[in-house]
Amino acid sequence: MADKKNIEPAIVGAEQLAKEFKEHSVAEFFKKNKQMLGLYGKVRTLTTVIHEYVTNSLDACEEANILPEIEVKIEELGTEYYEITAKDNGPGLTKETVGKALGQLLAGTKFHRMIQSRGQQGIGSAGCTMLSQSTTGKPTKIITGTGKGKPISLELTIDPKHNAPKIANLKEIDKNFRGLAVRAKFKGVLYRDSEQGPLEYLRRTAIANPHAQIKFTDPTGQKFLFKKSAAKVPKPPIAVRPHPKGATVDEMVSLSKYTSARSVNSFLRNDFDRMGQKSLEAVTKKVSFDMKKDPKQLRWDEAEEIVKAFKEVDFIAPSSDALRPIGEERITKSLQNIVDPEFLHVMTRKPQVYKGGFPFQVEVAIAYGGKSGRTVAGPTGQEKRLEVMRFANRSPLLFDTGNCAITKAVHSIDWKRYDIKDIDHAPVTVLINFISVYIPYTGAGKQAIADEDEVIEEIRLALMQTGRKAGRYISGKRREAERLMKREIFYKYIPEIVGALNQITNDSKETLDKKLRKMVLTKLKLDDAKEAEEEEAKNGNENGKAKEEKPKKEEKSKKEVKKPTKEKKKVKGEKNAKAKK
Ligand SMILES: Nc1ncnc2c1ncn2[C@@H]1O[C@H](COP(=O)(O)OP(=O)(O)OP(=O)(O)O)[C@@H](O)[C@H]1O
Ligand SMILES: [Mg+2]
Structure with a gap:
């Protein structure tokens, strides 16, 4: 029989536990x-x-x-x-x-x-x-x-x-x-x-x-x-003070212990962003204690009063001067250099604020064709898949993909609306750079961004705008491919029709051939215009959670690059050759 002492755990008293008590670094x-x-x-x-x-x-x-x-x-x-x-x-x-x-x-x-x-x-x-x-x-x-x-x-x-x-x-x-x-x-x-x-x-x-x-x-x-594709260092980053709307009681108490200010008044003015005289007066009216007191003596309940007052008082939005986006031009150059896409649209959105106090900004680029997308081995050989490049303050995020606000935003978009039927299998690279003076990482490993509502919403908006542009290009390309296919079918029958018409009308075969080819091209062009109209009407009727920007604003964005495709070059060449004739 087993010894009972070995099975039952020993009851340990506080004194014995105290011996085990240790501090760790x-x-x-x-x-x-x-x-x-x-x-x-x-x-x-x-x-x-x-x-x-x-x-x-x-x-x-x-x-x-x-x-x-x-x-x-x-x-x-x-x-x-x-x-x-x-x-x-x-x-x-x-x-x-x-x-x-x-x-x-x-x-x-x-x-x-x-x-x-x-x-x-x-x-x-x-x-x-x-x-x-x-x-x-x-x-x-x-x-x-x-x-x-x-x-x-x-x-x-x-x-x-x-x-x-x-x-x-x-x-x-x-x-x-x-x-x-x-x-x-x-x-x-x-x-x-x-x-x-x-x-x-x-x-x-x-x-x-x-x-x-x-x-x-x-x-x-x-x-x-x-190699570098930009010869200038980005403006050096600058430190900003915390904005009152993002302040927490704990932070307020900690800051108050280290400030060089002599009164709570001057502590708030010196240590917080956007603390103008008017806002300070409004806060002073809302708290029950003397704001002239030494900030080092600020109690937790007093800090709570200040933070509560901050929520109720109006402040100018946090300054975004400290944000350093990569910039549309640099992203364009960079992606052309490394991904060499057929189509590229880049957008740097205006700065926004999350949790009321932290300015952030989103940059999005969509690249199509060329070396865009991930190459994977599929059943029919090398296949392309969607590639999402996530960045936080310009640092690539390669891990914890599913847990990241960027991934969630990408997958929340209905890409079909932008004529990208199967985004996961498209030769598309989506680049998203999220910048802020404080990135809400999900952990100390800094590989995923927490899904704050404002953050997700802003990324979605940026994706929709760029997605619409990419969609137009992709659907245009599809239309062109269909048109070329139709043209070939029509052309196949021209010699036979020419022969028949020649017998009926006695017109020369060359003239008939030329006229018929012209008719085919005119007809296909009409088809194309009709389809584009339908496309426009479809896009205009969309309603998403985050509403899209007005198309007019989008048209202004210059950072769109299209490379002539082989087919386009061929069509152009043909047109020129015909014009010369
Ligand atoms: N290559 C470097 N050149 C100059 N200073 C450096 C360099 N690497 C590290 N440091 C200094 O060492 C400090 C500590 O670096 P460390 O990577 O441990 O932390 P961090 O970069 O401040 O934050 P994080 O833990 O998020 O990376 C930095 O804050 C910086 O001041
Ligand atoms: Mg570091």
């Missing part, structure tokens, strides 16, 4: 919960590491007004064992900050600022240092040059217990180098040239960042170069 937490940083799955982990290094390089270069030149190299060291080198020409990190930047979780220059950047948490690169260390036992090697003094090289690890960086072998090097180079080894990861692999990640990064040059060497030694 955030580094220990994330070491145990790597999946929260997107560091799970062999392929995903490798791509995420590249993503962390590359987003940091782009952010740093943009802030320093430098045209980014980034190099990424992946070497295979063994089974599921790789070394990654990522190098940029950015501002670099000083001797004092380099350790904390890459070796301490929740430390950085972005978390505390409302600024449009790719990173926002202060975990990305330190998470990579920790992953490297915990899978290989090896340090991350770093070279940093700031342009002042000699560059330094060092080896970095993290002390997880204290979430603190540990630097070894720090030395100055006799090289002329400005920027940051990181080299780290990882085990339990896998390189794949797939839709979620590093190469695709970098291809998309290049599309959304046409001012960046990206070089990539894959584990087989194959080299890829994504």
Whole structure:
């Protein structure tokens, strides 16, 4: 018989539990919960590491007004064992900050600022240092040059217990180098040239960042170069203050403890966006305490009163000056460069606001034909499928697709209305870039955007506008194909009709042939016009949840590019030849 003591759990008292009581650092937490940083799955982990290094390089270069030149190299060291080198020409990190930047979780220059950047948490690169260390036992090697003094090289690890960086072998090097180079080894990861692999990640990064040059060497030694197609750095991002409509009580209390203001009045005026004298007076009237009091003494219930008053008072909409869209021209160039489509329509919408306080902006492009769409192996050989390129602040989002507001918006559109009968099987690339000073990611892995109503609605509107344009082109193409087919059928019978008519009328065969061909072309043209009219009428009758913009406004958009198709060229050629005759 089994010993009863071994089966029954021991009853533990509070005193015994107290002995087990321990504090943990955030580094220990994330070491145990790597999946929260997107560091799970062999392929995903490798791509995420590249993503962390590359987003940091782009952010740093943009802030320093430098045209980014980034190099990424992946070497295979063994089974599921790789070394990654990522190098940029950015501002670099000083001797004092380099350790904390890459070796301490929740430390950085972005978390505390409302600024449009790719990173926002202060975990990305330190998470990579920790992953490297915990899978290989090896340090991350770093070279940093700031342009002042000699560059330094060092080896970095993290002390997880204290979430603190540990630097070894720090030395100055006799090289002329400005920027940051990181080299780290990882085990339990896998390189794949797939839709979620590093190469695709970098291809998309290049599309959304046409001012960046990206070089990539894959584990087989194959080299890829994504050249820049824009020669200017986007305007450096600027930090904005929180808008009152987006403020929470918790945020109000935290901010009040760090402000340099001496009264609640001046705290609100200094630390919040759009806090004019009139709005401040209106808030003062609504609260029960003295607004001249020291903000450091602000109580939770008083902060609640302020936030309640904010909801009731009118404020000017948040300023959108801090938003940095890619821009229609740059997206156009970029997609022409990389996707080389037959038809392209690009649109950067006006800034909007979500949750009352966070400005955001949506950019959408639809590309058709050329290299648009994903190529997959199907039953009839290589087939094209819809490709949705999601971006948040110009960073590609490759994972958590189904959970993302962008995907939800794409699938909520009835594409048939735009004559795109089977969008999933169309040679179409849809690019959506969502930008904001605060992206509502669904998790710390930053791969999906939360489906806030305002966000989904705005993306839908942008998709509808561009979808309508693409639809017109696609239906035009279909009509043209049908017309060419009909023309061939009619032409087939012309010699026979010519023969018969010649016998009846005695007119020359050449004249009859010419007249009949002209009749066919005129008739087909009429068919086409009729169909276009019907199409217009159909589009005009649509009613969606998000109403479409007036067509007039759409016509104004210039960022539409059409390449003459082979068939069109042929028809034109024929017309010209006939005209010459
Ligand atoms: N290549 C780089 N050049 C200059 N500074 C860098 C570079 N990489 C990282 N940093 C600095 O290190 C800090 C920490 O980077 P980390 O990736 O850990 O966090 P983050 O980018 O702020 O936010 P997130 O966790 O969302 O990526 C950054 O905020 C930045 O100040
Ligand atoms: Mg980062």
